[in-house]
Amino acid sequence: MPVEKTDTLVVGGGQAGLAMSEHLSSCGIPHVVLERNRIAERWRSERWDSLVANGPAWHDRFPGMEFSGIEPDAFAPKEQVADYLEAYAKKIDAPVRCGVEVTSVARLEGKTGFRAETSEGVIEAENVVAATGPFQRPVIPAIVPDGAVQMQLHSSTYHNPGQLPEGAVLVVGAGSSGVQIADELNRAGKKVYLSAGPHDRPPRAYRGRDYVWWLGVLGLWDLDVPKEGAEHVTIAVSGARGGQTVDFRRLASEGITLLGVTQSYENGVLTIADDLADNIAYGDRNYLSVLDEADAYVERYGLDLPEEPEARLIAADPPCVTDPILQLDLSEAGITSILWATGYALDYGWLNLDVFDEKGKPRHRRGISVVPGLYFLGLPWLSQRGSSFIYGVWHDAKYLADHILKQSKYRAYDDYVHDRKAHGEQG
Structure with a gap:
């Protein structure tokens, strides 16, 4: 099979890969986008059935196309998000090849560029953009052994309440996914325990404006350096049922039992950290700080914009916070399933390049890696707070496409000089 050649190979056909394709096309750079499944596959098959976008439709989109069939302030269902991305790929005529997996990328020996092994043959490219995003390998902490309960699953494989066996459920992780799934299970009649760690808890809306609008006008989407330890801070926000501020005290009043961080397991009993009150208070401080900045x-x-003093009213802590559970016997609690909403790890096993630090994170500056010609796109805080969101990845992709174009001009000059020397001309 002959080796295919292109200027830039984009790996991943989700929002990052499509944004990259648009800007590469605008720069006149030949490229190919490889997607191992369908465009936006994770939105379709690795999210629960009732999921909606966490941001309103006017905001969580590419600049060049609005959502159709939905009000700007509404929150698009997951299938509509996937359809939007597919439609966008057609709009920009992105050269996406679905069902093609990249298994290995390595440096070409003795010259610039890379050799990519794929399920459909070899591609050589001057540049490679890793646009696979942050949701690559589901993480389930090694706490509860297999067989301790009837079912353990990650949020990426949860679809609806009917999937779980009879009995109570423990949801571990109180970010956007954990909170929304716990609420759905509770509304379906399940007895739910929710293990909550430290988190940001922004208002869904305040003084007539959505949270995403406030982050925009306050310049918080554009922050380029997170506070220490906040690169992947858990954020409890939801667009479910029209969008409501996440309120853990309300969830407790509706029947969910809140727990601190799940620490360990022994002989059927979970040890729970005595940190629930602190974690709830941490979220409250974040919530109030957004109100303060908005008011200012x-x-x-x-x-x-109308004042909203009631937004500052915070209910008293429920009993599960003031008298926390520190030991949870799974059998006594009737827990038959554990749902781990514990996030994802990066997985770049296909990149055979010296580009990762001691923690396995890519070494880069605004997506430009330490390996010339290799780029990363779609990661949290790639260049700013909004980098992993649809609108943010679009701007990051423009920056990378401009850099690729600039580097191609340097290569063109070098080729020009080489050709002149080969023909005996002076450089």
């Missing part, structure tokens, strides 16, 4: 912005610029 309104006053500074004289905006006609």
Whole structure:
């Protein structure tokens, strides 16, 4: 089979890969996008049935195309998000090849560029963009052994309440996924325990504006350096049922039993950290800080936005917070399933390049890696707070495409000089 050649190989056909393709096309750079499944596959098959986007449709989109059939302030269902991305690929005529898996990328010997082994043959490219995003390998902590309960699953394989066996369920992780799934299971009549660690808890909306609008006007989407330890801070936010502020105290009043961080397991009993009150208070401080900044912005610029004093009313802590459970006997609690909403790890096993630090994270600056010609796109905090979101990845992709174009001009000059020397001309 002959070796295919292209200027830039983009690995991944989700939002990052499509954004990259659009900007590469605008720069006139030949490229190919390889996607091992379908476009936006994770939205279709690795999310629960009732999931909606966590941001409103006017915001969580590419600049060049609006969502159709949905109000701008509504939250798009997951299938509609996937359909949107597929439609966008057609709009920009992205050269996406679905069902093609990249198994290995290595440096070409003695010259610039890379050799990519794929399920459909070899591709050589001057540049490679790893656009596979942050949700690559589901993480389940090695705490509860197999067989301790009837079912253990990661949030990526949860679809609906009917999937779980009879009995109570423990949801571990109180970010957006964990909170929404716990709420859904509780509304379906399940007895739910929710293990919550430290988290940010922003208001869904305040003074008539969505949270994403406030982050925009306050310049918080553009932050380029996270506070220490906040690169992957858990954020409890939801667009479910029209969008509501996540309130753990309300969840407790509706029947969910809140727990601190799940630490260890022995002989059928979980040990729970005595940190629930601190974790709830941490989220409250984050919530109130957004209100404070929003109020200051309104006053500074004289905006006609209605005051909302009731937003600052915080209910008393429920008994599960004031008298926390520190030992949870799974059998006594009737827990037959554990759902781990514990996030994902990066998986770049196909990149055979010296580009990772001692923690396995890519070494890069704004997506430009330490290996010339290799780029990363779609990761949290790639260049700013919004880098892993649809609108943010679009701007990061533009920066990388401009860099690729600039480097191609340097290569073109070098080829020009080489050709002149080969013909005996002066450089």
